[in-house]
Amino acid sequence: xxxxxxxxxxxRKWSLSRRExxxxxxxxxxxxxxxxxxxxxPMLFSLYVSLCDWxxxxxxxxxxxxxxxxxFGHDFRFVKSLGVTMKYTAMSLPIGxxxxxxxxxxxxxxxxxxxxxxAIFYLPAILPGVAVAMLWKWIFNPxxxxxxxxLAKFGIHGPQWLTSPExxxxxxVIMSLWGAGAGMIIYLAGLxxxxxxxxxxxxxxxxxxxxxxxxxxxxxxxPTIFFNVVxxxxxxxxxxxxxxxxxxxxxxxxxxxxxxVLYLYQKAFQYFSMGYACAMAWILFLVILALTLVVFGTSxxxxxxxxxxxxx
Amino acid sequence: MSAxxxxxxxxxxRRRSEARGRAVAYALLLAGTAVFLIPFAFMLSTSLKDKDQxxxxxxxxxxRRQVVVKVGKSEYPVxxxxxxxxxxxxxxxxxxxxxxxxxxxGRERPDTLPYLPAQTQTLSEDSxxxxxxxxxxxxxxxxxxxxPNFRFLLYLRNTLLITFxxxxxxxxSCCLVAFGFARLRFPGRNALFIVLLSTMMLxxxxxxxxxxxxxxTLGWYDTFxxxxxxxxxxxxxxxxxxxxxxxxxxxxxxxxxxRIDGASTAQVFGRVILPQIKPAxxxxxxxxxxxxxxxxxxxxxxxxxPDLRTLALGLYAFQGEHSVDVQLLMAAATVVMLPLxxxxxAAQRYFIQGVVISGVKG
Numbered sequence: 297x298x299x300x301x302x303x304x305x306x307x308r309k310w311s312l313s314r315r316e317x318x319x320x321x322x323x324x325x326x327x328x329x330x331x332x333x334x335x336x337x338p339m340l341f342s343l344y345v346s347l348c349d350w351x352x353x354x355x356x357x358x359x360x361x362x363x364x365x366x367x368f369g370h371d372f373r374f375v376k377s378l379g380v381t382m383k384y385t386a387m388s389l390p391i392g393x394x395x396x397x398x399x400x401x402x403x404x405x406x407x408x409x410x411x412x413x414x415a416i417f418y419l420p421a422i423l424p425g426v427a428v429a430m431l432w433k434w435i436f437n438p439x440x441x442x443x444x445x446x447l448a449k450f451g452i453h454g455p456q457w458l459t460s461p462e463x464x465x466x467x468x469v470i471m472s473l474w475g476a477g478a479g480m481i482i483y484l485a486g487l488x489x490x491x492x493x494x495x496x497x498x499x500x501x502x503x504x505x506x507x508x509x510x511x512x513x514x515x516x517x518x519p520t521i522f523f524n525v526v527x528x529x530x531x532x533x534x535x536x537x538x539x540x541x542x543x544x545x546x547x548x549x550x551x552x553x554x555x556x557v558l559y560l561y562q563k564a565f566q567y568f569s570m571g572y573a574c575a576m577a578w579i580l581f582l583v584i585l586a587l588t589l590v591v592f593g594t595s596x597x598x599x600x601x602x603x604x605x606x607x608x
Numbered sequence: 609m610s611a612x613x614x615x616x617x618x619x620x621x622r623r624r625s626e627a628r629g630r631a632v633a634y635a636l637l638l639a640g641t642a643v644f645l646i647p648f649a650f651m652l653s654t655s656l657k658d659k660d661q662x663x664x665x666x667x668x669x670x671x672r673r674q675v676v677v678k679v680g681k682s683e684y685p686v687x688x689x690x691x692x693x694x695x696x697x698x699x700x701x702x703x704x705x706x707x708x709x710x711x712x713x714g715r716e717r718p719d720t721l722p723y724l725p726a727q728t729q730t731l732s733e734d735s736x737x738x739x740x741x742x743x744x745x746x747x748x749x750x751x752x753x754x755x756p757n758f759r760f761l762l763y764l765r766n767t768l769l770i771t772f773x774x775x776x777x778x779x780x781s782c783c784l785v786a787f788g789f790a791r792l793r794f795p796g797r798n799a800l801f802i803v804l805l806s807t808m809m810l811x812x813x814x815x816x817x818x819x820x821x822x823x824x825t826l827g828w829y830d831t832f833x834x835x836x837x838x839x840x841x842x843x844x845x846x847x848x849x850x851x852x853x854x855x856x857x858x859x860x861x862x863x864x865x866x867r868i869d870g871a872s873t874a875q876v877f878g879r880v881i882l883p884q885i886k887p888a889x890x891x892x893x894x895x896x897x898x899x900x901x902x903x904x905x906x907x908x909x910x911x912x913x914p915d916l917r918t919l920a921l922g923l924y925a926f927q928g929e930h931s932v933d934v935q936l937l938m939a940a941a942t943v944v945m946l947p948l949x950x951x952x953x954a955a956q957r958y959f960i961q962g963v964v965i966s967g968v969k970g
Binding site: 313316317318319320321322323324326327328329330331333334335337338339341342345352399402403405406407411413414415416417418419420422423424425426427430431432434435439440442445446448449474478481482485505530533534536537540541544557560561564565570573574576577578580581584585588 | 625629630633634636637640641644645646647650651654662663664665666667781784785787788789792793794795797800803804807809810811812813814815816817818819820821822824838840841842843848873877898901902904905908909919920921923924927928934937938941942944945948949952956959960963964
């Protein structure tokens with residue numbers, strides 16, 4: 297009893313979906329333009345510049361892979377900055393994961409005042425990096441900073457912290473722990489989604505608290521840990537504000553806080569070696585990509601996905 | 609030996625061990641809270657101290673101030689000798705070898721004097737002690753925030769301008785784009801969305817130099833434009849992703865019902881769908897606010913003119929100029945942190961939500 301012929305209905309449907317597609321492109325147009333102008337275009341330009349010698353005043357001069365050769369062959373500060381960043385990552389990542397996970401586990405014990413504790417632990421993570429760095433520079437003051445004053449109470453003569461090549465990176469690691477709250481919130485959400493039946497089953501099997509943590513909690517939140525590790529690698533390779541503010545952009549003493557991105561900034565905006573800075577940025581991208589892929593690659597061995605197990 | 613069922617005792621022991629666990633958790637959490645609050649306490653305490661007190665070698669949480677005697681328009685620090693009935697003295701000058709030249713005030717301590725007593729003494733610094741009183745030095749704040757020190761009002765105005773425009777641009781453009789990806793079908797949608805997600809992996813340093821060149825060529829150096837204009841083009845892949853997750857959670861029938869009533873796509877977006885994801889928009893707005901308020905690298909690169917500095921950049925410059933006046937630095941740092949503390953107190957829920965979504969759904 298249909299009154300309209302099928303071809304007309306089909307045409308209307310076709311025109312409706314064409315209308316929808318046009319609307320779709322209109323809605324995402326801001327991103328398309330932004331992506332082309334502020335991301336893709338600059339990316340290609342940056343890739344080209346990384347093969348050039350360029351001070352931004354004269355036209356870029358093509359030098360092939362010279363910038364990259366220079367980095368790994370002749371620039372001890374580049375190697376140093378890579379080392380500093382890796383040392384920092386290697387120290388801050390595991391300590392950070394353990395700290396934020398421990399706080400989250402404590403908060404997950406059905407404690408009263410959860411909102412209060414959560415607020416205290418998360419608060420430092422949202423504060424302006426400049427103000428935080430200034431505060432910690434003062435906290436680490438060897439003579440009058442609170443850390444060494446407290447250590448002195450226990451009869452310990454505190455180190456020179458930020459002014460000593462050995463203790464500067466540990467100081468940055470301690471400072472980064474003050475921002476452990478963001479990870480803690482993510483872990484807490486992960487912990488709260490672990491089904492209680494699993495704990496009950498483990499109890500029936502006679503598991504103690506530690507056993508439950510190792511056999512139930514850790515596998516169940518391993519995807520969350522995995523996500524945090526990946527984000528942590530990306531973040532720790534991009535430390536800039538704290539190092540810049542604390543050392544006035546110098547990476548002192550003796551280049552011991554010359555974080556990778558700090559050196560990249562110096563190359564670009566203090567030495568005006570724009571080609572070199574771009575080459576460094578691409579190496580940074582590759583390092584982040586490689587580390588992320590490594591974590592992804594090994595994840596099968598230690599990350600437990602409920603859905604996959606059920607399928608298998 | 610006991611006749612009680614094993615099940616009951618198991619239950620009781622479980623309750624006991626849970627209670628013990630919670631007590632330990634409380635103790636550790638309180639200890640952790642104390643550790644996390646120490647930096648704040650140290651900052652506040654320093655910001656209210658006298659310059660002499662901040663370099664003390666003892667832990668002194670409570671600010672103490674040097675008592676002074678006013679003589680005409682000058683002020684002299686008051687010292688005292690030891691003993692039950694001390695002699696008060698006004699310190700006139702420091703002499704070599706730890707000696708002080710002091711004017712004798714007498715057994716009573718005056719607050720003001722019309723003229724300086726004629727009788728002076730020279731004593732070693734060890735035999736007298738400065739007279740201190742409890743009291744916060746609130747002037748540190750007024751002193752820190754008064755130009756030419758930390759030009760708070762100017763920096764605040766600049767920061768608010770940048771934050772406002774960038775926030776509006778970011779929220780508006782990200783909502784539009786997220787709606788497009790979540791609720792409209794068009795060829796290439798999934799491929800484009802994967803491109804958007806992969807831009808989140810790209811470190812900002814890769815495009816930093818070319819963007820700088822572009823903005824300088826456009827004559828945008830020393831303007832707020834490089835810090836605000838890109839925000840209007842949904843440059844934050846994370847925000848688009850977050851909003852899209854929310855948009856997708858709304859049943860598609862709602863769009864269809866509205867369309868049958870004759871609503872255009874724009875009307876479906878603005879009147880039907882957008883009002884339902886207000887919490888997500890609030891989350892994005894808060895994170896955008898935080899990002900721009902705290903931003904340092906952008907202003908550092910693009911704003912050379914001291915009159916255009918933001919709070920973050922101004923704070924850094926202030927540190928360079930006043931590195932020894934730690935009490936002023938801490939006062940300024942406290943003031944720059946305060947708006948975020950207030951925002952956090954008012955909207956903690958949205959902060960938490962944003963972090964949780966990034967971690968769990970990501």
